[in-house]
Amino acid sequence: MSTPNVFLRALEPSDIEALLLLENDTEFWKYANRTEPFSRALLEQYITQQQQDIFEVKQKRFVLTKEDASVLGFVDLFDFEPLHRRAGVGIIIDKKIRGRGFGKKGITLLGDYARTRLNMHCLYANIAAENDFSIKAFKACGYKKLGLKKDWNFYNNDFHDEYLYQKLLT
Numbered sequence: 001m002s003t004p005n006v007f008l009r010a011l012e013p014s015d016i017e018a019l020l021l022l023e024n025d026t027e028f029w030k031y032a033n034r035t036e037p038f039s040r041a042l043l044e045q046y047i048t049q050q051q052q053d054i055f056e057v058k059q060k061r062f063v064l065t066k067e068d069a070s071v072l073g074f075v076d077l078f079d080f081e082p083l084h085r086r087a088g089v090g091i092i093i094d095k096k097i098r099g100r101g102f103g104k105k106g107i108t109l110l111g112d113y114a115r116t117r118l119n120m121h122c123l124y125a126n127i128a129a130e131n132d133f134s135i136k137a138f139k140a141c142g143y144k145k146l147g148l149k150k151d152w153n154f155y156n157n158d159f160h161d162e163y164l165y166q167k168l169l170t
Contacts, residue, residue, distance in 0.1 A: 006105045008062040008075065008113065011050040015063055018071040019043050022092050030155035031128055032090075054080055054118065062113075064093070064106040072097060075106040077114060077123075085121035087114065091134065103137035111141065115169040122168055128153065129161040143167040 011019075022028065024037040038046075054060040054077065061076035073093035080087040089110060093103045114120035125143060127134045139145075143165040151159035 005066055006072070006102065006109070007065055007067070008106070008109045009065055011047050011061050011063055011074075013044070013047055015071060016040065016044060016047065018063075018094075019047070019074070022074065022094065025095070027095070028092060030153065030160075031131065033153070055082055062110065064102060064109070072102045073106060075110045077110065077118075080118075082118075085119060087118075087120060087123055089123050089125045091137070093133075098133050103133060104140050107137055107141040107143075111167065111169060121170050122166060124164060124166045127163050127165055129163055135163070135165075138165045138167075141167065 020038070020040060020043060023032075023043065029035065049057065050061055058080040059076060059078045060080070061074055064072045064075055066072060071094070073091065076090045077087040078090055089107065091103055091106055091110075093106070111123060114123055123143075125134070125138050126149075127138065129148075144167070145163050146166050147164040149162040149164065152162040153160050
């Protein structure tokens, strides 16, 4: 799957440094319900598990990359429900390049993959109300805001709202 100059590819052992850097950036923890860093060993095990079939493990992560193989970020399907043909979508883009359309391209590529390869009907995203980059990217990709989860997450010593966005693929 690709759009001009941007591709999705499988997670590889050589991605460990980029994965460590992004997953252990404390700025992102609030959106991923994390309170501590991932160890290298745990992320190496995670990369190895990505070789398993999505129907078995109910999740799949892809690397968003350019032609020069530089890692832009990661996109993933989680809570994969093949019976109901739906899954959640997660995305993390290197903060140095946010706002340049790479998130939108990653969401689009993942949606195309889910529709054509997995026969998915519905994708959804849970987005913090203040996460303007994600809201803008998902809206631009045709996701609709369906609901508000009031005071859903607690971080930075306060409660924060979260939106539910959804896109029907068929």
